[in-house]
Amino acid sequence: MGFLDIDNVTKSYGAVEVLHRVDIDVQEGEFLVLVGPSGCGKSTLLNMIAGLEGITSGEIRIKDRVMNGVHPSKRNIAMVFQSYALYPNMTVGKNITFGLEMHGTPAPEREKAMKEVAQLLQIEHLLDRKPGQLSGGQRQRVAMGRALVRNPDVFLFDEPLSNLDAKLRVDMRTEIKKLHQRLGTTIVYVTHDQIEAMTLSTRIAVMYDGYVQQLGTPKEIYDSPANLFVATFMGSPAMNVLPAKLAERNGALHAVLTGADGQERALRIENAPAAYAAYKDAPVMLGIRPEAITDPEGADRNARNIQMLTNRVTVTEPAGADTFVTMTLSGKDCIARMRADADVHPGHDFEFAINMDKAVLFDPKTEDRIA
Incomplete structure (x- = not known):
């Protein structure tokens, strides 16, 4: 009451x-x-x-x-x-x-x-x-x-x-x-x-x-x-929501996306909720906040599961204390939030650090969060 x-x-x-x-x-x-x-x-x-x-x-x-x-x-x-x-x-x-x-x-x-x-x-x-x-x-x-x-x-x-x-x-x-x-x-x-x-x-x-x-x-x-x-x-910039496929590789579930070059990029999911098993080999939507994608030096030192992903940079936007960096993943713009002095340039490949502790998955049909 x-x-x-x-x-x-x-x-x-x-x-x-x-x-x-x-x-x-x-x-x-x-x-x-x-x-x-x-x-x-x-x-x-x-x-x-x-x-x-x-x-x-x-x-x-x-x-x-x-x-x-x-x-x-x-x-x-x-x-x-x-x-x-x-x-x-x-x-x-x-x-x-x-x-x-x-x-x-x-x-x-x-x-x-x-x-x-x-x-x-x-x-x-x-x-x-x-x-x-x-x-x-x-x-x-x-x-x-x-x-x-x-x-x-x-x-x-x-x-x-x-x-x-x-x-x-x-x-x-x-x-x-x-x-x-x-x-x-x-x-x-x-x-x-x-x-x-x-x-x-x-x-x-x-x-x-x-x-x-x-x-x-x-x-x-x-x-x-x-x-x-x-x-x-909720969030500014908004959460990145990317089409992905959930696949099992080397005994662990991975969210598989497509890079700017058309090649697969697989991001390992640790301690996956039991509900994820029903989506194995099926399409999902991967949600990840811009601040969970950064340069290796700026990655969260307390994170348990930082996954590295190399991809082509499309746009950089200096914003004072931060630099917002756009790349293409699975055909969608994906925004990363980096330190102001991150050495990143449009048109160049860059190694992004992705904190998969912060990743969430959504059902593409119902649009509800999985687990």
């Missing part, structure tokens, strides 16, 4: 079901991020938690109290919107305390709460300004202050950083993370940005086409994606 329980919830518009049997238990103090592409159902689910959308079937409970049909004002939740939704004719201080005033909170309590929140968010000097006099980041702090001042059971964030420029987004992401660590609040946060999801969350629900594709910690989602959608959606 969670602090916030989303139990077998569906949402339909007429005959069209847009959310399919969503089951998520959010523990008290947890930071859950709902992530996925536009139209996947994440904002609809957030609005159902808030009471802004009705539930077709299933239950949503907060602190074991069923929320189905309960008016948003009676749910003790606070929501921070993408658009900030500030009152332009009110001062910052008035915007922060307006909700408390509407709930009949006495003026001294409102003033005390406003000062505490303003200090926490470092906006004391802005309390007498109007929203039109603020930057985007300052407006977002005010919107967060308005939510915080109510001391709700659950905070809901609907893509709160998407209107900010890239640097300010990073800064605000850090502020939200600090705020959560300091207050231990329960947060459900919607974004389409997988970097936000990875850096902010204690758990992530990856959504696509109205289904929760995978629910887990950032590490679980990144290292052991449940299917090809999660594998390619």
Whole structure:
């Protein structure tokens, strides 16, 4: 039983079901991020938690109290919107305390709460300004202050950083993370940005086409994606997914690929899960993250199974601290992430070090991870 329980919830518009049997238990103090592409159902689910959308079937409970049909004002939740939704004719201080005033909170309590929140968010000097006099980041702090001042059971964030420029987004992401660590609040946060999801969350629900594709910690989602959608959606650059054949050679299973020269390249798999045996001599999809493919000097010294593979380099992309290197494997572009000073050049053969400890296999028909 969670602090916030989303139990077998569906949402339909007429005959069209847009959310399919969503089951998520959010523990008290947890930071859950709902992530996925536009139209996947994440904002609809957030609005159902808030009471802004009705539930077709299933239950949503907060602190074991069923929320189905309960008016948003009676749910003790606070929501921070993408658009900030500030009152332009009110001062910052008035915007922060307006909700408390509407709930009949006495003026001294409102003033005390406003000062505490303003200090926490470092906006004391802005309390007498109007929203039109603020930057985007300052407006977002005010919107967060308005939510915080109510001391709700659950905070809901609907893509709160998407209107900010890239640097300010990073800064605000850090502020939200600090705020959560300091207050231990329960947060459900919607974004389409997988970097936000990875850096902010204690758990992530990856959504696509109205289904929760995978629910887990950032590490679980990144290292052991449940299917090809999660594998390619989470991570930047995305996981390399390469057609391969699983073959037994010298008593061990190998993922067999084709190099740029058309010749086979075999990568040994150690301690293969039992489920792999059913795919022997059959096609599979090999998934491996770019950072698991590097130059020999940059390979993980703690890895148990580094496999060397010589192949032709297609493109190099210096990126400051890293160099991204593209080669062709099994007819697909495959990206490696190397040290900035790796001696690698387009058009030349290079010996890549591949950490097969990090490799995962997918069924090409179902697109699910094998084992």
